[in-house]
Amino acid sequence: MAVVQNRSRSEWQDLDRDHYLHPFTDHKDLGKKKSRIIARADGVYIYDVDGKKILDGMSGLWCVNIGYGREELVSAATRQLRELPYYNSFFQCAHPPSIELSRMLVEVTQPQFNRVFYTGSGSEAIDTMIRMVRQYWQLLGQPGRQTIIARVNAYHGSTVAGASLGGMKAMHGQGGAPLQGIEHIAQPYWFGSDRKLPPDEFGLQVARELDTKIRQVGVEKVAAFVAEPIQGAGGVVIPPATYWPEIQKICDKHGILLITDEVICGFGRLGAWFGADYYGVKPDLMTFAKGVSSGYLPLGGVMVGDRVGDVLIEKGGEFFHGYTYSGHPASCAVAIETLNILKREKLVERVRDDIGPYLQKKWHSLAEHPMVGETRMVGLMGALELVKSKSPITKFSSDQGVGVICRDILVNNGLVMRAVGDTIVVAPPLVLTHAEADELIDKARKCLDLTLAAVKK
Numbered sequence: 001m002a003v004v005q006n007r008s009r010s011e012w013q014d015l016d017r018d019h020y021l022h023p024f025t026d027h028k029d030l031g032k033k034k035s036r037i038i039a040r041a042d043g044v045y046i047y048d049v050d051g052k053k054i055l056d057g058m059s060g061l062w063c064v065n066i067g068y069g070r071e072e073l074v075s076a077a078t079r080q081l082r083e084l085p086y087y088n089s090f091f092q093c094a095h096p097p098s099i100e101l102s103r104m105l106v107e108v109t110q111p112q113f114n115r116v117f118y119t120g121s122g123s124e125a126i127d128t129m130i131r132m133v134r135q136y137w138q139l140l141g142q143p144g145r146q147t148i149i150a151r152v153n154a155y156h157g158s159t160v161a162g163a164s165l166g167g168m169k170a171m172h173g174q175g176g177a178p179l180q181g182i183e184h185i186a187q188p189y190w191f192g193s194d195r196k197l198p199p200d201e202f203g204l205q206v207a208r209e210l211d212t213k214i215r216q217v218g219v220e221k222v223a224a225f226v227a228e229p230i231q232g233a234g235g236v237v238i239p240p241a242t243y244w245p246e247i248q249k250i251c252d253k254h255g256i257l258l259i260t261d262e263v264i265c266g267f268g269r270l271g272a273w274f275g276a277d278y279y280g281v282k283p284d285l286m287t288f289a290k291g292v293s294s295g296y297l298p299l300g301g302v303m304v305g306d307r308v309g310d311v312l313i314e315k316g317g318e319f320f321h322g323y324t325y326s327g328h329p330a331s332c333a334v335a336i337e338t339l340n341i342l343k344r345e346k347l348v349e350r351v352r353d354d355i356g357p358y359l360q361k362k363w364h365s366l367a368e369h370p371m372v373g374e375t376r377m378v379g380l381m382g383a384l385e386l387v388k389s390k391s392p393i394t395k396f397s398s399d400q401g402v403g404v405i406c407r408d409i410l411v412n413n414g415l416v417m418r419a420v421g422d423t424i425v426v427a428p429p430l431v432l433t434h435a436e437a438d439e440l441i442d443k444a445r446k447c448l449d450l451t452l453a454a455v456k457k
């Protein structure tokens with residue numbers, strides 16, 4: 001017998017409205033519009049309770065990287081649930097799946113990474129990282145180094161620490177964030193600037209804000225700089241090529257830790273194992289989640305480089321930190337199988353050499369549309385900017401909600417992409433076929449036309 005009853009769409013919607021508080025949702029609005037109930041999924045497609053088929057151009061929430069319906073992951077989870085559904089890794093315990101996954105993660109990350117700390121999510125990974133960074137400097141006898149520098153519009157999760165470290169103003173306005181000791185510098189968002197500088201010069205200028213901020217705060221007070229290699233939830237902000245090398249230089253010069261939040265960029269999204277690899281930087285810590293288990297079960301963690309790991313172990317004693325579900329056996333089993341599939345099907349290389357370039361070329365053809373001011377994409381992570389006019393570039397006023405109009409048209413026409421203001425973002429599963437990429441682009445083009453018509457009205 002099915003665990004979940006069969007109900008009609010409207011029954012689900014009414015129960016949902018009455019009892020279910022959703023993340024990042026205006027519930028008054030939801031009560032009126034009713035939620036879209038997704039019932040099943042296969043490959044790159046999701047299906048709502050009415051059976052409507054929708055191409056998932058967002059891989060769920062940037063996580064279902066190897067696609068839906070992968071029997072290998074289902075059987076990895078069920079086998080593990082039968083064998084050992086749960087045991088903790090506190091108090092000098094461990095279990096084979098969490099140990100095996102650690103070995104595999106060390107293998108796919110840069111050589112400085114020899115250890116991993118598990119969490120249940122990206123937000124928890126961020127909290128772990130913050131505590132670890134501050135503990136590291138404490139152990140080195142520099143307890144004054146508490147300040148962590150992040151970026152405006154960054155997304156680092158929704159716990160108090162994650163919301164604080166993130167640079168989203170709306171989140172800072174609620175629930176007691178931001179925590180003390182967190183500073184934000186500008187994001188390398190060329191299209192969002194006045195576009196007077198060439199992108200490479202702009203990239204250098206924005207990177208050098210880190211240097212300025214470190215001097216303002218005082219070098220002896222700064223612990224680390226944290227950033228997503230490419231900002232995801234902030235609108236797929238792809239930095240100019242000059243940006244990351246300059247950031248690395250500044251971190252090295254001041255001796256502060258460099259941390260990449262790889263929750264979205266990690267595990268092949270950019271056509272490299274990690275965003276740090278793609279940009280050629282050498283982080284001291286990396287936070288991850290989402291793609292590590294392809295979203296089938298929750299898992300996150302922090303890759304700990306030797307610079308930090310050696311100090312924590314040699315001088316640290318007990319680190320009073322951990323989660324009940326740190327290294328959950330079933331999640332680890334699913335992650336092991338996800339990594340096996342990424343390797344076996346050469347999906348990282350596929351994004352770099354095949355489907356990535358294929359989709360990018362088509363995506364850039366959308367720039368010819370009268371409503372598109374810019375297209376950008378690295379690997380399978382991209383964005384386009386909706387504009388009122390193209391020369392000179394004029395943006396819509398934000399109260400027109402053009403991005404949301406476009407997003408709703410998209411989903412009604414069978415394609416999920418997300419709106420971040422008037423930026424439409426895309427991050428399809430890494431298993432996307434050429435035919436599915438064609439479908440994605442055809443639907444996107446058609447919906448841009450429909451959006452243009454709707455906005456003109």
Ligand SMILES: *Cc1c(COP(=O)(O)O)cnc(C)c1O
Nearest residue numbers: 121122123155156157263264289
């Ligand atoms: C999603 C995300 C997080 C938070 O992960 P959760 O699993 O939702 O807690 C952190 N950082 C980045 C870059 C993310 O995209």
